[in-house]
Structure formats: structure tokens, C-alpha cells
Amino acid sequence: MPSSDAPAPEIFKPLDPAPRLLMGPGPVNVYPSVLHAMATPMLGQFDPQFTAYMNEVMVLYRQVFQTKNQWTLLINGTARAGIEACLTSMITPGDKVLVLNFGRFGHLLTEISERCGATVVTLDTAWGTVFEADQVRDAIKQHRPQIVATVHGDTSTTMAQPLAEIGAACREFDALLYVDATATLGGMEIDVDGWQLDAVTSGLQKCLSGPPGSSPITINQRIVDVVMRRKHIEEGIRPAGYQAADGQRIQSNYFDLPMLLDYWGPQRLNHHTESTSMLYAARECARVILSQGLQTTFARHKQASTALRAGLRAMGLELYGDENHRMDNVTGVHIPSAVDSDKVRAEMLVDFGIEIGTSFGSLHGVIWRIGTMGYVCSKPNILRCISALEAALRRNGYVAPPGAAVDAVYGVYDGKK
Numbered sequence: 001m002p003s004s005d006a007p008a009p010e011i012f013k014p015l016d017p018a019p020r021l022l023m024g025p026g027p028v029n030v031y032p033s034v035l036h037a038m039a040t041p042m043l044g045q046f047d048p049q050f051t052a053y054m055n056e057v058m059v060l061y062r063q064v065f066q067t068k069n070q071w072t073l074l075i076n077g078t079a080r081a082g083i084e085a086c087l088t089s090m091i092t093p094g095d096k097v098l099v100l101n102f103g104r105f106g107h108l109l110t111e112i113s114e115r116c117g118a119t120v121v122t123l124d125t126a127w128g129t130v131f132e133a134d135q136v137r138d139a140i141k142q143h144r145p146q147i148v149a150t151v152h153g154d155t156s157t158t159m160a161q162p163l164a165e166i167g168a169a170c171r172e173f174d175a176l177l178y179v180d181a182t183a184t185l186g187g188m189e190i191d192v193d194g195w196q197l198d199a200v201t202s203g204l205q206k207c208l209s210g211p212p213g214s215s216p217i218t219i220n221q222r223i224v225d226v227v228m229r230r231k232h233i234e235e236g237i238r239p240a241g242y243q244a245a246d247g248q249r250i251q252s253n254y255f256d257l258p259m260l261l262d263y264w265g266p267q268r269l270n271h272h273t274e275s276t277s278m279l280y281a282a283r284e285c286a287r288v289i290l291s292q293g294l295q296t297t298f299a300r301h302k303q304a305s306t307a308l309r310a311g312l313r314a315m316g317l318e319l320y321g322d323e324n325h326r327m328d329n330v331t332g333v334h335i336p337s338a339v340d341s342d343k344v345r346a347e348m349l350v351d352f353g354i355e356i357g358t359s360f361g362s363l364h365g366v367i368w369r370i371g372t373m374g375y376v377c378s379k380p381n382i383l384r385c386i387s388a389l390e391a392a393l394r395r396n397g398y399v400a401p402p403g404a405a406v407d408a409v410y411g412v413y414d415g416k417k
């Protein structure tokens with residue numbers, strides 16, 4: 001090996017990152033017990049102990065998703081793995097998909113649907129706003145899509161699309177409803193069965209406070225009926241008497257829902273090797289949240305974002321987006337024109353050990369996004385973040401009324417606002 005390619009001695013040091021408080025839009029700090037769970041010894045994927053853990057994961061996530069759906073399971077990969085598994089399996093090339101596009105992740109749903117061979121129509125609205133239920137119903141009536149796809153909380157704009165009436169509109173016109181709840185599951189109410197959401201997917205690294213790399217999903221019988229019409233089991237594992245379904249084979253093997261259901265179901269038909277440590281992590285995330293209580297967890301997120309916003313306003317900063325439709329777990333705030341946005345973020349990170357988020361596309365350099373998700377969403381962390389931001393802004397030429405922001409945060413936690 002030429003000497004210039006020799007690894008620097010640092011590479012042989014163990015990992016030792018500086019501590020960070022992750023208050024961006026995700027990933028966020030992981031519950032300590034989740035890290036602990038990930039150090040649990042490996043098991044073989046068909047060891048009865050491991051398959052029992054898989055079943056427990058299904059039971060736990062049914063409660064997290066507030067659903068009776070039998071098929072509530074994990075897709076290995078980040079949140080978009082769950083999105084791709086659903087859309088790839090649900091969309092037969094040529095299907096029409098209506099995407100409710102109110103941010104970057106609406107564009108992602110459009111892109112993935114197009115890759116699946118769908119004819120995509122979008123309903124668009126300005127970033128920072130969401131849709132009225134009537135607008136959505138009218139669009140479904142006009143376009144008659146097989147599938148409606150939407151994000152619940154789009155972290156790019158920090159807006160949450162109300163979903164309670166959209167499921168009924170989809171049923172009225174016989175469309176399936178897919179929802180990306182990556183950033184809201186475990187942080188805001190999502191009543192999968194009550195709101196008639198047919199397929200919902202998430203990720204671990206936001207309000208569930210796990211590491212990125214596992215995507216909990218839930219699908220109801222309407223979705224199962226559609227994807228089963230495309231069931232083709234790969235050669236080499238086909239059970240006796242197997243007959244392929246008539247529908248077009250799903251183009252992805254990894255994200256083939258019928259094969260995944262056979263793997264997660266009583267048949268335990270071999271597919272991929274389940275990501276053992278991520279399953280342990282996902283199980284622990286759900287266990288922690290459910291032992292705290294779902295409604296308690298939602299209330300904690302609401303209180304933390306209310307306190308953060310009170311602090312930001314007390315600094316004279318302007319919040320971003322439609323105030324009636326903000327997510328409870330990430331806040332957009334306009335960057336004061338006097339300051340260098342990257343410098344303030346860098347000082348927050350290096351001097352205070354706190355990460356806040358930048359933004360995408362037209363919002364880059366316009367707003368910061370501050371997350372109050374999962375383990376991070378607590379009074380001490382809101383106070384730390386607000387105090388540090390006040391100091392970093394002052395060093396960079398934006399002077400807020402001293403102490404007003406911290407007082408405003410205390411005001412919310414003391415119940416005075």
C-alpha cells in the first residue's frame with residue numbers, strides 16, 4: 001500500500017463524538033434504553049425467541065399506530081424504505097396517484113410514485129400552508145385516482161395536514177389512502193382506524209427517538225387485497241402448491257409486501273434477514289412511549305413546542321407558516337436578516353453542543369427548523385436551546401430583550417400562558 005494511503009493513526013481510536021443535543025427535525029437523541037437494547041445479543045432469525053420478539057413488535061406498534069390492523073410491522077431501512085415498500089407494492093404501473101403536495105416530502109411521494117410507473121397528478125399549495133378537506137375531496141372527485149398519497153407532518157415546512165376527513169373522501173370515491181407519518185408518529189395524534197387511513201409508514205429517528213434505519217408501517221385489509229393480487233414468491237423458497245397471482249409482479253424484491261407478510265406471518269417464509277439490532281431498538285422505542293402513555297407523550301410534545309414558540313416570539317423572532325396547522329414537534333422560525341445563518345448554527349453546535357436545523361429549497365437561509373421530538377422534548381432542553389440561541393444571536397448582532405425568552409418558556413411550563 002503506498003504510504004499516502006496509509007490510514008492516519010486517529011482511525012484506530014474508538015469513536016468518541018462530542019455530546020450533542022439534537023434539536024433539528026431528526027435524527028434526534030435516542031432514549032438511553034434504546035441504545036442499551038441495541039447491545040442485546042444476536043439471535044437467529046427463526047429462533048423462537050426472535051420470532052416472539054417480532055410478534056411483540058407487531059402488538060406494540062398496533063398500539064402506537066392506534067390500529068387493529070394485523071399487518072403492522074417493520075421495514076428494514078430508513079423512513080423512505082417504508083414509503084417505497086407501500087407505494088411499490090400498491091401502485092401497478094398505469095395507476096393514477098393523487099399526491100397532496102405541500103412540501104419537500106410531497107415531491108418525494110411524487111417522485112417515488114412516478115418511478116413506480118404511476119400517472120401522478122398533484123394538488124399543490126404554497127409552502128407553509130395545507131389543504132382544506134373540501135379541496136382534497138374535489139380533487140379526488142375530479143381525478144378519480146386509485147391512490148391518494150400525502151404526508152402528515154412535512155418537516156420541510158413544519159406544517160401538519162389534517163387527515164380526519166380525507167379517509168372518508170377516499171372511501172367515497174374508492175381510492176386507497178397512503179400517509180407518510182415519518183415525523184409525527186409518537187408525537188401527534190394519528191388515529192389510523194378512526195381516520196380510515198389505509199397505509200401509514202414512519203421512521204424511528206423522529207418522535208419515536210430511535211436511530212434511523214427501521215420503518216414501522218401498518219396496512220389494512222384494503223391494501224392487503226390489492227397487493228396480494230400481485231403476489232409472486234421468489235424461486236427457491238416457494239411452498240408446495242404455490243401458484244403466482246394474476247397481477248403484475250412487484251418490481252422490487254426487497255420491498256415486496258406480499259413476501260414481507262409471509263415472512264412476518266405464521267408461515268415465516270424466508271425473505272431478507274431481519275435487522276436484529278434495529279428490531280430490538282424499534283421494540284424498545286414503542287415500549288418506552290407506550291409505558292409513558294400515548295396521550296401523555298402527545299401532550300409533552302405540544303407543551304414543548306408551545307414553550308419553544310413563546311421563547312422565540314419573546315426574542316422578537318417571527319414564526320413560519322400557518323399558525324393553525326403547525327406540527328407539534330418541529331417549529332420553523334424566520335432567520336433575522338441581520339445575522340449570518342450558518343454562523344449562528346455553527347456556534348450553536350460547536351459552542352453549545354446544540355444542533356438546530358437548516359432548510360431545503362426556497363426556505364434555505366430563510367428559516368431554521370427547531371425540533372422538539374421524543375427524548376429531546378423536555379423543559380431543560382427547551383431552556384437550554386432558547387438560552388443558547390439568545391446568546392448566539394447576540395454575538396452575531398441580533399440583540400433580543402435579555403432574559404425575556406427564558407421567562408416566556410418558564411411561563412408556559414408554569415402554566416401562566
Ligand SMILES: Cc1ncc(COP(=O)(O)O)c(C=O)c1O
Pocket residue numbers: 025026078079080081105151153154155156180181182183203212
Ligand atoms: C416527512 C418525512 N418523510 C420522509 C422522510 C425521509 O426519511 P428517511 O431519511 O429516514 O428516509 C423524512 C425525513 O426527514 C421526513 O421528514
